[in-house]
Amino acid sequence: MDKNYDTVIIGGGISGMATALRRHKKGDKVLLIEKSDQLGGKLGVLKWGDYVWDKGPSLFTLPNLITELFTLYNKNPQDYFEYSEMEENCRYYFENLPPFTFFKDKEKRRTELEKIFSKKEIDQVEDYLANTEKIYNEIGELFIDEPKLGLKDMFKLKIVRQYPKLMSQQMLHSLNDYNQKQFQNPHLVQLFNRFGTYNGSNPYQMSGLYSMIPHLELNLGTFFPKGGMRAIIDSLEKLMREEGIEYALNIEKIKVSDKEKGVIVSVEDQIIEAKCVVSAIDHMTFYDNIYQDDRAKNKYKDQVKSTSAVVFYWAVNHKFDEFGLHNMLFSSDYQDEFEQIFDDRKIPKSPSIYIHNSSIVEPNQAPENGQNWFVMINTPAGIEPSANQINELREFVVSRVNELVGIDIKDHIIHEKTWTMKGIENDTGSLDGALYGAAFNTKTASFKRHGNQSKKNKNIYFTGGSVHPGGGIPLVLKSAKIVDQLIDKNGNH
Ligand SMILES: Cc1cc2nc3c(=O)[nH]c(=O)nc-3n(C[C@H](O)[C@H](O)[C@H](O)COP(=O)(O)OP(=O)(O)OC[C@H]3O[C@@H](n4cnc5c(N)ncnc54)[C@H](O)[C@@H]3O)c2cc1C
Structure with a gap:
């Protein structure tokens, strides 16, 4: 470890790794520090004899967010990481209903659903899928591709133009209410309510805006990496090594404090000066253990967890x-x-x-x-069985x-x-073992989520599952992209 870095990243999960790769490409001298003995965070792996399990995520969508990290370095992603598209999205089992499979292919899907549902119900499914695509394309970008919207953003032209959609029934009703309007069949309501759990939230309370989530899985498709989910981390780690990005494992003591035009990071009592720090861990854990910001901590401490x-x-x-x-x-x-x-x-x-x-x-x-x-x-979250x-x-x-x-x-x-809850908290630093930080259980949850930059010290940034735009692999990769752009914009370097 040196005494000076441009960017120090705390947390070696997928969001920290993506941020390290993005900043290194911009010419930053990067240091990534991780408390455990390996990178990957929730994308861990378990082994017993000839059995191998991916510990956390299993559903893989938007693989381009991974492959673009390789193309950023003019590498052929396939030399590092292979994946294939899945024909089946998911098999569903309900009481008093024969099991059925949701297929990506429209014709196959229709033939399969015809075994269970009426023509009218299947048409409603297809209409729903068309609508989920529309809402994702029209306003999804505002919520997941850009820094968190604040009140002052509400007057920007590109947002004003979207007011009719933002005030649409999706936004103003709960996901369940919205789904009940789209389907009379309670099984289809339940099936589409389930997508609320993709960010660990309650479909009976969260905004119907999240009816855009199924677009990722059902329209854009699901994929699976060769070698399992852990292969994503192994391939990114290989690229980091080849590019000479410095990372340190088994780091237990980290403290961050303010400095004029920068940040001081104490790593196992060694003092480092950095132009900026990126927290790629749960923001509450960051405030609890690493950086003193009582105002921010109090603001977020009562948010309901996913x-x-x-x-x-x-x-x-x-x-x-x-x-x-x-x-x-x-x-x-x-x-x-x-x-x-x-x-x-x-x-x-x-x-x-x-x-x-x-x-x-x-x-x-x-x-x-x-x-x-x-x-x-x-x-x-917070309840250990x-x-x-x-x-x-x-x-x-x-x-x-x-x-x-x-x-x-x-x-x-x-x-x-x-x-279980305690293990997830201890192994990954996610407060209360919440899988996706705060839940989106109110209509305004997106606006109240922790953003990607500290208000107290503009040189401290936040990425990962607990902050904007949300948890899950695609969104945390988007948060790494947002942080990269914010660092550029704020001209820390
Ligand atoms: C059981 C389970 C199932 C899931 N299923 C899916 C799924 O199917 N699809 C999907 O897309 N997502 C899923 N997710 C969510 C997804 O795994 C996460 O959103 C994503 O991996 C979060 O990445 P991250 O980099 O933000 O954080 P993490 O992966 O949590 O990484 C944080 C890293 O920071 C380190 N760290 C923590 N505290 C400190 C500290 N004080 N100092 C230094 N380092 C520290 C941790 O050791 C860890 O390596 C699932 C999660 C779980 C747990």
């Missing part, structure tokens, strides 16, 4: 054909499930279950006659898989690991 999770990683000693890569087993009372999570703040009793099975497309991630199940249940509750959830999943899918999995689970 969901946390209980994840079971199961080594299964049998190949089941029923499941695809992404599978969703819905609860019978979705509203009650969200009330338990956000209002009662309890581990839900009969929750929806997401099951991801990467060995279906990546056979090397499980032995020949086995599968690597990733089973995830949404839970409240007891051993008893984890046992109850496991039993619930086993019985629900039997009931909805007809698979008796119980005797086929030969090994289990779990990741």
